[in-house]
Amino acid sequence: MLDESFLRTADLPVGDRFEAWTERMGRTHAPMRLASDRAADYRGEQRLVGLGDVTVWPATFDHLVFRRTPKLIRQSDPEVYHLSLLRRGEAAASWGSRQVAYRIDDFHTNSSSRSYDISTGPEPVSMIGVEIPRALVALPGHRADRVIGSRVSSREGMGALLAQFLIQLVSDTGPYRPSDGPRLGTVVTDLVTAVFAHALDADREVPPETRARTLTVGVKAYIRRHLGDPELTPARIAAAHHISRSYLYRLFQAEGITVGAYIRDQRLRRACRDLADPAQRTTPIHAVGARWGFPRAAEFTRAFRTAQGVPPSEYRERAWAADRAEAARQGCGPSSGPSAKQLWTGRR
Structure with missing residues (x-):
């Protein structure tokens, strides 16, 4: 089983719930000032899944305002990128004069190195968060930082691929062993890098090995969607991804398995x-x-x-x-x- 920890505020005394949630959020991403109109009896649930240097955390929680200030950044900056896939509810973020509203199935992007204000709507929010060290994203820092604050859709392209992987991962972590954690973290890192590169239209800057691993994830997702088709062949899979069959075979050889297997x-x-x-x-x-x-x-x-x-x-x-x-x-x-x-x- 993967390295996981849980927090459900309903299991705590009423007076301790919001403080516990604030501490948890500070450890998950970075120290923040949190406020809520539900603070007197705060309801939140979070599952923290460790994948080596990467953390994935599905959560559902009441109305919340997150504030990360320049002072807090000077005091502590873990230098991580944050992405959150909004599954229910609504949220908005601001970076000074810039403001972005997020819809269901949008990815919110952020950085622990920037000050921001984020507010969720009045109804409980459900999301899947990702914390990834900035150094692991295989793009020049000044380029990757340009994605921060963008609204990335999970309904198409690289965003859809990342969302599908995260949803499948958090729905059932039982089959995985602790040693699988860092490998899964590498997959998440590659997908986040691909999402950032796509948002920047900078695919050429992505290392070849990252592109190959990302393509493999996409190919596997395509296969799983078409398992019921008896005509699912390597030739059809390769054509759907605009690659040769020989390159498709090499992708799977790197994983120690054949396409047919x-x-x-x-x-x-x-x-x-x-x-x-x-x-x-x-x-x-x-x-x-x-x-x-x-x-x-x-x-x-x-x-x-x-x-x-x-x-x-x-x-x-x-x-x-x-x-x-x-x-x-x-x-x-x-x-x-x-x-x-x-x-x-x-x-x-």
Whole structure:
């Protein structure tokens, strides 16, 4: 499991809640002055996920005003860039005379080295924050700083790629080991660098290795979106990304896996999830295979047995038995959620 910590102010005495939240925000990004019209009984939840030098933190919290002043910068500057993906609510920021309003699915960009005022709306805000050392963004500092204060959309382009990665990451960190943290941090760093470069139209300044890793993330996201298509081939993937098949193969060789193996692994993971889902108990096994890109039942069974050591029918029975046993242990009826995360063995 990744390095994580949690804060939920509802678990604290009412009088301590806002102070605890203020301290938490100061440690997460940089010391700030915080104010809120809900300070008397402040409600906020934050999960801090450590990825080496990078931190990702999903949070939901009441109305809040953040102020980082020149004095606070002189006292303490961790020299980090901050990005936050707004998932619910509204917010606005100002840097002197410059003001920007943020909508849902916008990225807000900031720097601990600049003074600012940020205010959220009256309703609770949900967001995913990212803290990344400025030195890790592979662009000249004076260029990268020009992105600060910009509103970056997560609905298209590099912003969409970064948003998809962050949302998937924070939705379930269970499959990752502590040693995966720095590697995931490198992916986030590359994506942030690509987002900044795109905003500056400065792709040529991005190191080749960063471009390659960013492209690999995009290719993988494309594959996951099209797993159900039995015609998902390396040629089609390469064409969709305007690269040659040989370059596509090299991207995956750098990851120690082939394109075909990655597609097969992702398809089988989705199939495992569906087979272990009690809500899909009556779905024919061949239909599960077809849903995830195995139109021929024999091909699905063969690939599944190779990966899991048992045929799909036996896997489903074991999953259902494990679900019933867990329900009996807890003294309740069968659960309605899938248990594929526990059952997937990761065998190749």
